[in-house]
Amino acid sequence: xxxxxxxxxxxxxxxxAALHRGFVEFxxxxxxxxxxxxxxxxxxxxxxxxxxxxxxxxxxxxxSGLEVLQQLRARxxxxxxxxxxxxxxxLETVRxxxxxxxxxxxxxxxxxxxxRERLDDYLRHRAEIRRTEAQTTALDQDQVDRxxxxxxxxxxxxxxxxxxxxxxxxAVRDALAEHPGSASAxxxxxxxxxxxxxxxxxxxxxxxEGRARVAPRYGxxxxxxxxxxxxx
Numbered sequence: 001x002x003x004x005x006x007x008x009x010x011x012x013x014x015x016x017a018a019l020h021r022g023f024v025e026f027x028x029x030x031x032x033x034x035x036x037x038x039x040x041x042x043x044x045x046x047x048x049x050x051x052x053x054x055x056x057x058x059x060x061x062x063x064s065g066l067e068v069l070q071q072l073r074a075r076x077x078x079x080x081x082x083x084x085x086x087x088x089x090x091l092e093t094v095r096x097x098x099x100x101x102x103x104x105x106x107x108x109x110x111x112x113x114x115x116r117e118r119l120d121d122y123l124r125h126r127a128e129i130r131r132t133e134a135q136t137t138a139l140d141q142d143q144v145d146r147x148x149x150x151x152x153x154x155x156x157x158x159x160x161x162x163x164x165x166x167x168x169x170x171a172v173r174d175a176l177a178e179h180p181g182s183a184s185a186x187x188x189x190x191x192x193x194x195x196x197x198x199x200x201x202x203x204x205x206x207x208x209e210g211r212a213r214v215a216p217r218y219g220x221x222x223x224x225x226x227x228x229x230x231x232x
Contacts, residue, residue, distance in 0.1 A: 005052035005126060006033040010042040010068070011085070012060050016108075020055055020085065023115050029123055039063035043071055046080060053122060056102075058086035058093060066093065069100040081125075083118055089193070094167040107171050111178050164202060168194065172202040173211070173230075182215045182227035203228045 007030045011017040017035050024030050033049040036042035039060045046054065054072070058065035065086065072080050084097045087108040097105055103125065104118045132139065160169060175188050189199035206212035211231055216224040 004029060004031045005122070006031050006049065008033050008036065008042065008045055008049060008051040008054045010036045010039075010054060010060070010065070011057040012037050020115070023112050024055070024119070026112070027116055027119050030119065037061075039065070039068045042068050046072065046075070051080060052126070053081045053083065055085050056082050058084060058088040058097070066096050066100065069097065069102070073100060081122065083122070085115075089171070091167075098167070105167060105170065107174060109178070110174055114174050114177055161201075161205065164205060168192070168198075169202055169205070172199060173206060176203065176206065176212060176228055177230045179230070182217070182229045184225060184227050188228075200226075206230075 007024050009017050009020045009024065009032065011020060014037065017037060021032050021035055024032055030053075033051040034045045036045050037060075039062050042054070042056070042060075045051075056065045056068060060068070065084065069082060069084075072082065079101075082100070082102045084102045084105045085108065086093075086106075088094075089107060094105055103122060106115065106118055160166065171192050172188055175191050176183055179187070185200035185203055186196045188203065189196045192199065203212060207214055207228065212228050213231060215227045215229050217227050218224045
């Protein structure tokens with residue numbers, strides 16, 4: 001493995017692909033191995049450039065990104081890590097991507113800071129693997145748990161209360177982080193297509209984890225409205 005992970009950017013939108021490439025280059029910890037705009041080109045560039053990480057869109061013109069993910073998993077040789085970066089929000093799509101072993105599922109639109117946090121997570125994950133490789137090839141349970149937990153270690157999703165899902169938790173987290181100023185549970189729910197009550201449960205969990213704070217808004221009459229502010 002090289003010192004800086006090699007990244008392949010896959011997105012059918014040329015402008016978005018260039019933007020994501022710029023985000024990766026600006027980070028400084030990665031090398032861009034290439035950019036692909038459809039599934040066939042992505043698979044060809046994986047074979048040609050042997051990237052460590054693929055930033056993979058789901059909506060591609062010739063095949064689904066999930067099909068690309070499936071073929072990557074069937075590819076011989078060392079595994080390729082994948083972060084899904086897509087506008088696809090369907091539950092079945094998210095579940096299929098997670099079953100395919102994506103490290104993160106990042107919903108568009110998002111800020112450069114959100115992507116940077118995911119890339120930082122990946123570097124921590126990679127470093128943990130390299131440390132483990134230097135120590136042993138047979139892992140004990142603690143080492144396995146640590147490797148599985150590392151990609152999401154910086155996010156309040158590793159242990160969730162019953163009824164909360166990782167995918168929705170990350171979507172709520174990103175929506176709040178990208179919202180200017182404070183946001184209400186209704187605003188977050190409307191953006192993600194979930195109920196106000198459901199959005200509030202996720203927001204309250206972020207508050208309990210210390211990743212957000214409550215900012216009451218007092219009106220002329222009645223109870224104050226609880227609004228939420230992301231703590232970067």
